[in-house]
Amino acid sequence: MRSYIAFTKKEFLESFRTYRLVIMVAALAFFGLLSPFTARILPDILSGMDIGGGVVIELPEPSANDSWAQFFSNISQMGMLVVIIVFCGITANELSKGTLINIVTKGIRRHTVLLAKFTVATLMWTLGYALSLGICLGYTIYFWGTHDLPHAWLTFGAPWLFGVLLIIVMILGGICTSSITGSLVGVGVIVIGLNLINIAPAAQKYNPISLAGGTFGILDSSATVDDFFPAALICVGVIVVTLVASIVVFDRKQL
Amino acid sequence: MDVLRIENLTKSFGLTTILNGISFAVPPGSVFGFIGENGAGKTTTMKIILGLLKPDSGSVTVCGERVRFGMTKTNRNVGYLPDVPEFYPYMRAREYLKFCGEVAGLTDTQIKDRSGSYCELVGLATGKKRIGAFSRGMKQRLGMAQALMTEPQLLICDEPTSALDPVGRKDILDILRLIRGTTTVIFSTHILSDVERICDSAAVLHQGRIVLEGTLQELKTRHGSQGLFIEFDHPDDTEVFCELIPPQWLGERGATEVRLRTADKRDEHEVLRILAANALVPLRLEVIAPSIESLFLEAVS
Numbered sequence: 001m002r003s004y005i006a007f008t009k010k011e012f013l014e015s016f017r018t019y020r021l022v023i024m025v026a027a028l029a030f031f032g033l034l035s036p037f038t039a040r041i042l043p044d045i046l047s048g049m050d051i052g053g054g055v056v057i058e059l060p061e062p063s064a065n066d067s068w069a070q071f072f073s074n075i076s077q078m079g080m081l082v083v084i085i086v087f088c089g090i091t092a093n094e095l096s097k098g099t100l101i102n103i104v105t106k107g108i109r110r111h112t113v114l115l116a117k118f119t120v121a122t123l124m125w126t127l128g129y130a131l132s133l134g135i136c137l138g139y140t141i142y143f144w145g146t147h148d149l150p151h152a153w154l155t156f157g158a159p160w161l162f163g164v165l166l167i168i169v170m171i172l173g174g175i176c177t178s179s180i181t182g183s184l185v186g187v188g189v190i191v192i193g194l195n196l197i198n199i200a201p202a203a204q205k206y207n208p209i210s211l212a213g214g215t216f217g218i219l220d221s222s223a224t225v226d227d228f229f230p231a232a233l234i235c236v237g238v239i240v241v242t243l244v245a246s247i248v249v250f251d252r253k254q255l
Numbered sequence: 256m257d258v259l260r261i262e263n264l265t266k267s268f269g270l271t272t273i274l275n276g277i278s279f280a281v282p283p284g285s286v287f288g289f290i291g292e293n294g295a296g297k298t299t300t301m302k303i304i305l306g307l308l309k310p311d312s313g314s315v316t317v318c319g320e321r322v323r324f325g326m327t328k329t330n331r332n333v334g335y336l337p338d339v340p341e342f343y344p345y346m347r348a349r350e351y352l353k354f355c356g357e358v359a360g361l362t363d364t365q366i367k368d369r370s371g372s373y374c375e376l377v378g379l380a381t382g383k384k385r386i387g388a389f390s391r392g393m394k395q396r397l398g399m400a401q402a403l404m405t406e407p408q409l410l411i412c413d414e415p416t417s418a419l420d421p422v423g424r425k426d427i428l429d430i431l432r433l434i435r436g437t438t439t440v441i442f443s444t445h446i447l448s449d450v451e452r453i454c455d456s457a458a459v460l461h462q463g464r465i466v467l468e469g470t471l472q473e474l475k476t477r478h479g480s481q482g483l484f485i486e487f488d489h490p491d492d493t494e495v496f497c498e499l500i501p502p503q504w505l506g507e508r509g510a511t512e513v514r515l516r517t518a519d520k521r522d523e524h525e526v527l528r529i530l531a532a533n534a535l536v537p538l539r540l541e542v543i544a545p546s547i548e549s550l551f552l553e554a555v556s
Contacts, residue, residue, distance in 0.1 A: 006357030010343070017345035098341040102401055105305050105335040106359040107327045251325045255307040 003108045004116055011120035020086050024128045027082045031074040032132030036139035039066035064144040065220050071136045075159045076213025079132070083163050084170070087121050088183045091174030101255060111247045114171065118243065121167045129160050151225050155218045158211035158228055161235050165190070165208060168239050172246045175253060208235035256319055258283050258409045258439040259304065264313035266299055273299045275463030276313070281409075281456075286435050288454035289443040290551060295460045297443035298338065301411050304441075305335055318408055331359070334407035334438075338414040340398030344387025348379055348397050351386060352404055359405045366404075373400040377430055392423040399430055403438075410434070412442040416449055428453050447547045457547070459554050467554040475545050482506060483515040483526060486539040499529050514543070 015021040039062050091114070094100045104110060133156055141147075149155065166187055173186025194209035204210055210231050217223025257280040266274040273296040281287045291297045302308040304315050309324040316322065317329040342351055349370055356366035377396040386397065395415060402410055412431070416424040424446075431440055432453050444450060450457055450471075457474065459467040467474065482504075487493045490510045497505060497513060504522065506514035517523050523542070530537065 002360055003358050006354060009357075010354050013350075014343060014345060098337065098339075099343060101307070101337055102335070102340060102342070102355065102398075103358055104307065104327060105330050105333065106355055106405060107331040108358045109327060110325065253325075254309060255302070 004112050007103075007108065007113055007116035008120055011116055015120065015124060021124055024082060024086045024124055025131060028075075028079060028128035028132035029135055031078055032071070032135035033139065035070035035074055035136045036067040036143055038070045039063075040143050042066075062144075064140050064147045067136065067140040067143070068219050069216055071133075072159065072213040072216040075129070075132065076162075079129070079159070080163060080166060080212060082128075083125060083166050084184070084187055086124075087167050087170050088187075089174070089180050090117055090121055090167075090183075091171050092178060092180045092183050093174075095174065095178035095253075095255070096180075104255065110250050114175075114246055114250050118168060118171060118246075121171075122164055125163050125167060126160065129163065149219065151218050154225055154228060154232060155215045158215040158232060159213060161232060161239075162208060162211040165235055165239050165242075168242045168246065172242050172249065175246055175250050204231075206230045206234055208232075208238060211235055256283070257281060257316075258318055259287075259441060260316040261300070261304070262314050262316075264300065264303060264315065265311045266296070266303065266308065267311055272463050274303075274310075274313075277460065277463070277465045278313075279458045279465055279468050281439055281441055283408075283439050284436050285455040286431060286440045286442065286453050288450035288457035289441055289460065290445065290447065290450060290457055290547075291443070291460035292445055292555070296463060297460060298413055300460070301335070301413050301441075301443060304411060305330060305333060331405065332408045334402035334405060334410045336395075336398045336402040336410070336412040336415055338417065340394055340401075342386045342389075342394065342397065344385060346386055347383065348374065348386060348389075348400075351397065352400060355401045355404050361405070369404055369406070370400075373403050376400070376403070376433065378426060392419055392426075395419060395423065395427060399427065403434070406438075408439060410438050410440045412440065414443055414445070416444065416446060424449070447551055451547050459551055461555045467550060471547070474547075474550055482517050482543045483523060484512070484539070484541045484543055485515065485526075485537045486512045487535070488538050492535055492537075495533065496530070496535055499533060500526065511538075 012021075015024075043060075043062055100113065103113070169186045169190050170183040173183035174180070176182055177185075191209070194207055197203050198207050198209055205227055208231050210228060214223070215228050217227065218225060259281040261280070262278045263276045264274050264278070265272070265276055277296075277300065289297055289300070299308060303310050303324075304317065304322060306322050306324055306326055306329065314321060318332045320329050320332075322329045346354070352370035352373070353366050356370065361369070377400045379393065379396045379400060386394070389397065395418075399412075399415070402412070415427050415431075419427065428449060431442065434440070435453070435455075442449075442454070454471060456470040457468070458465050485496070487496065488511065493508070493511055493513055497508065500515065504515045504517055504526075506516045508514070515522075515526060517526060529535075530540075
């Protein structure tokens with residue numbers, strides 16, 4: 001346990017001193033801020049534009065749901081990109097540079113290293129995401145007042161869960177290949193593969209990619225909890241399996 | 256009980272055989288030189304001892320416990336200094352040593368005491384400077400300090416001096432000399448003068464096999480002398496002497512000095528007999544002991 005805590009502390013120190021934590025928190029906070037402001041001012045900007053020919057753009061009054069639509073769009077694209085950029089080297093860098101050699105030869109168990117890395121990456125993502133969500137929620141309430149957020153845990157937990165999936169996939173990719181390219185290829189394969197599966201409508205209910213931004217449908221009533229619950233369960237299952245696979249591969253890896 | 260025992264170790268990478276059934280043992284308290292050319296398999300052997308690489312066959316025992324690949328239990332008795340130690344560049348030296356101590360399960364008091372004393376031992380000036388700004392020599396010193404933090408029974412150093420300047424090299428060898436007796440050291444190198452300076456025993460790895468092993472004294476004795484060096488006070492004596500000895504023994508020759516390529520003790524006795532029989536009294540007569548370099552070249556040729 002002492003080794004785990006020591007390695008976790010080291011991971012936090014690394015994230016802080018290499019500015020990974022700052023980048024993650026700042027970028028996600030910015031997306032949280034951007035979403036309600038975009039929803040609020042976009043109609044004004046568009047209506048003020050003169051596109052000629054006497055065409056007048058009339059848009060309905062913006063609502064809280066427009067703000068949430070922006071939020072889910074930002075998180076599912078830019079937010080996930082930030083996760084990938086910040087964490088793609090989390091295991092690959094240590095293996096390619098050889099910094100783990102001194103540590104592993106001190107007697108720390110390999111899976112302790114892996115679990116500490118996963119813990120810190122997940123906590124950082126959770127912190128960034130919670131901050132982003134909190135800022136967006138605060139400004140959305142400020143602009144449009146309190147409003148109902150049905151099934152908030154699943155609705156807002158879904159993108160977070162997909163982010164965790166990306167993290168563990170990058171950890172496994174890094175362990176298998178000892179390179180950032182391997183981590184990125186791992187994420188690429190998962191994202192492209194899940195998008196291809198999503199072509200089949202019957203599979204969408206079970207596909208973790210639908211968690212990235214799709215749960216906005218619960219807010220605008222175009223979807224129900226049942227449309228995402230199986231995908232959330234499968235996503236948790238995939239995360240656990242990938243974590244176990246990472247431990248097994250790492251224990252057998254020649255360093 | 257030997258601190259390290261290796262038996263019939265084999266390891267291949269693809270079709271290339273790196274280790275072909277090597278065996279040797281390192282007794283407690285000794286400084287063991289593991290000699291070999293670049294690419295001979297020294298690092299591979301060390302990584303197998305540390306459980307970082309999986310051997311194809313054979314066994315490694317550290318302090319009586321068998322090493323298992325991927326498991327780190329035996330590493331609690333081992334300190335390791337890699338050939339190019341890599342650190343977290345954003346950390347400071349003291350922070351790194353504290354981290355190593357925590358990972359190894361040391362108490363706070365042990366960490367504080369040891370990080371201070373080992374920084375002092377390796378001559379590492381601590382300060383605000385981060386490791387990323389350290390020179391190669393400073394990194395090597397920090398590498399030595401981190402390897403000693405757990406006060407291991409066995410210290411494994413992989414070519415600790417090969418990339419250092421003469422001052423850095425001397426410092427590292429001095430540190431090894433200081434800890435000998437309390438810590439068993441296995442130290443790989445291709446710098447043979449380093450072996451002569453600090454090792455008690457050595458093994459030569461060549462083409463995947465141990466071709467020479469023993470204490471330095473044993474090796475030198477076993478391989479006999481490399482000849483005799485004789486100095487006379489007058490060139491005439493040299494002239495007379497050179498005419499009396501069998502010509503095949505004659506080596507380099509100066510006005511008053513001569514080197515003889517005698518093969519064994521019997522030849523040396525014969526030289527003494529010739530000197531005595533002809534009333535030739537040399538100023539100096541020395542048995543030329545074989546150097547590790549000559550033993551190494553003989554073993555690998």
